[in-house]
Amino acid sequence: MRKTVEILGVSIDCVTMNQAVQTVKGFLSEDRVHTVYTPNAEILMCAQRDPYFKSILNQSDLVVADGAGVILAARILGLDLPEKVSGIDLIKNFLSEDMGRKVRYYLYGSKPGVAEAAAENMLRVSSRIEIAGCSHGYHPPDKEEEIINLINSSNADILLVALGAPKQEKWIHEHKKDLNVKVCMGVGGSLDVLSGNKKPAPEFLRRHGLEWLYRLCKEPWRYKRMMDLPRFMLKVLAVKAGLDKT
Numbered sequence: 210m211r212k213t214v215e216i217l218g219v220s221i222d223c224v225t226m227n228q229a230v231q232t233v234k235g236f237l238s239e240d241r242v243h244t245v246y247t248p249n250a251e252i253l254m255c256a257q258r259d260p261y262f263k264s265i266l267n268q269s270d271l272v273v274a275d276g277a278g279v280i281l282a283a284r285i286l287g288l289d290l291p292e293k294v295s296g297i298d299l300i301k302n303f304l305s306e307d308m309g310r311k312v313r314y315y316l317y318g319s320k321p322g323v324a325e326a327a328a329e330n331m332l333r334v335s336s337r338i339e340i341a342g343c344s345h346g347y348h349p350p351d352k353e354e355e356i357i358n359l360i361n362s363s364n365a366d367i368l369l370v371a372l373g374a375p376k377q378e379k380w381i382h383e384h385k386k387d388l389n390v391k392v393c394m395g396v397g398g399s400l401d402v403l404s405g406n407k408k409p410a411p412e413f414l415r416r417h418g419l420e421w422l423y424r425l426c427k428e429p430w431r432y433k434r435m436m437d438l439p440r441f442m443l444k445v446l447a448v449k450a451g452l453d454k455t
């Protein structure tokens with residue numbers, strides 16, 4: 210039975226990393242498309258302003274807490290979320306998990322060349338996978354059908370969609386009826402990291418919930434978007450104090 214907690218109106222699965230990996234493994238043996246999203250505090254704030262996006266997150270098969278902010282929010286609200294399950298770590302764990310057969314990945318999104326470089330690195334670290342195909346994320350809208358045909362004819366099991374949030378979740382939601390993969394996962398900047406183009410935050414900062422500080426130093430132009438982090442914490446505190454009925 211699925212156990213979830215609700216943070217600012219979004220249901221998040223109470224799973225450890227290992228449980229999340231096992232859940233996705235289960236999805237691979239079912240004959241339908243499953244969606245996996247990995248909201249962090251910024252994404253949960255985006256969902257507050259965009260009810261359509263919020264409803265998409267709430268219709269997903271697996272929603273994991275990607276970020277120390279979400280875990281801290283759960284603690285403040287007295288909810289039991291076991292641990293942070295970031296998108297990038299989830300992908301890395303799939304790569305090393307024995308899924309009983311070679312799992313085929315299609316990588317869709319990021320700038321031209323990034324998905325191919327990520328695919329090469331994924332194949333280098335795992336002999337348990339195959340790359341079914343790659344497409345960049347800057348096609349004109351009239352190419353959409355072509356991309357869906359490419360994905361479907363590739364026989365992929367897992368589709369990683371890296372278009373940034375909320376674009377990727379909306380894309381998955383609107384096209385899942387046309388796709389024949391088993392799992393569609395929104396992965397944000399993960400292909401940039403897997404390709405080696407973007408360095409992940411150092412382990413020390415990641416462990417101490419300070420990944421945002423690293424991102425702010427590396428990508429200072431994101432500061433406006435990152436103002437959602439304190440806004441998120443304030444909103445959670447207001448909910449806790451009964452001042453906000455979200």
Ligand code: UDP
Nearest residue numbers: 318319320346347371372373374397398401
């Ligand atoms: N991206 C894309 N097409 C678009 C917009 C964005 O392929 O139309 C890619 C972009 O190149 C990057 C990823 O989506 O690889 C978004 O990364 P970001 O770190 O901004 O995502 P987040 O994890 O913060 O949602």
